[in-house]
Amino acid sequence: MTTVSEDLQLDASPKGDSPGFVRAPDAKTLIIPDRRGNKLADGHLNVLKTGRIGLIFLVPNTRETLRVNGQARLTADPAALETYSAHGRPAVLLTEVSIEECFFHCGKALIRSKLWDTSVWDAPVQVSFGKMLALASGGDPAMAKAIDQSISDDYRDNL
Secondary structure (H helix, E strand, C coil): CEEECCCCCEEECCCCCCCCCCEEEECCEEEEEECCCCCCCHHHHHHHHCCEEEEEECCCCCCCEEEEEEEEEEECCHHHHHHCCECCECCCEEEEEEEEEEEEECCHHHHHHCCCCHHHCCCCCCCCHHHHHHHHHCCCHHHHHHHHHHHHHHHHHCC
């Protein structure tokens, strides 16, 4: 999901959940539930300010992508949030997209990248947000380890 601020700063934020988590109540509208996450609200602020949104849908083992552009608005209606519950929790917020443009994009980039070919994948890499924060703040390695453990616990407990 990509949004734009009033001063044309872009924000891209991945969204994802079980298949079918994005719903289309009609041919010109998408509803995207927001789940608990990294607690950054840049995209939400952009939607409030400009309402512009761009989406790209990647579906595992499908080489074409679906691109959608349009106008967005946010809703926090409790009944609607409950309708979009997952994992025993209601959605935190809903983004309603009024579709202005929708099309499939050819899959050449995904074919070339072999994105879905697990036989060419490198070994998994563990990103250390703790090390990044420790370096940026002049902190010590113990701080990095504690941050990484906290993030690991959050991944386990708060999806």
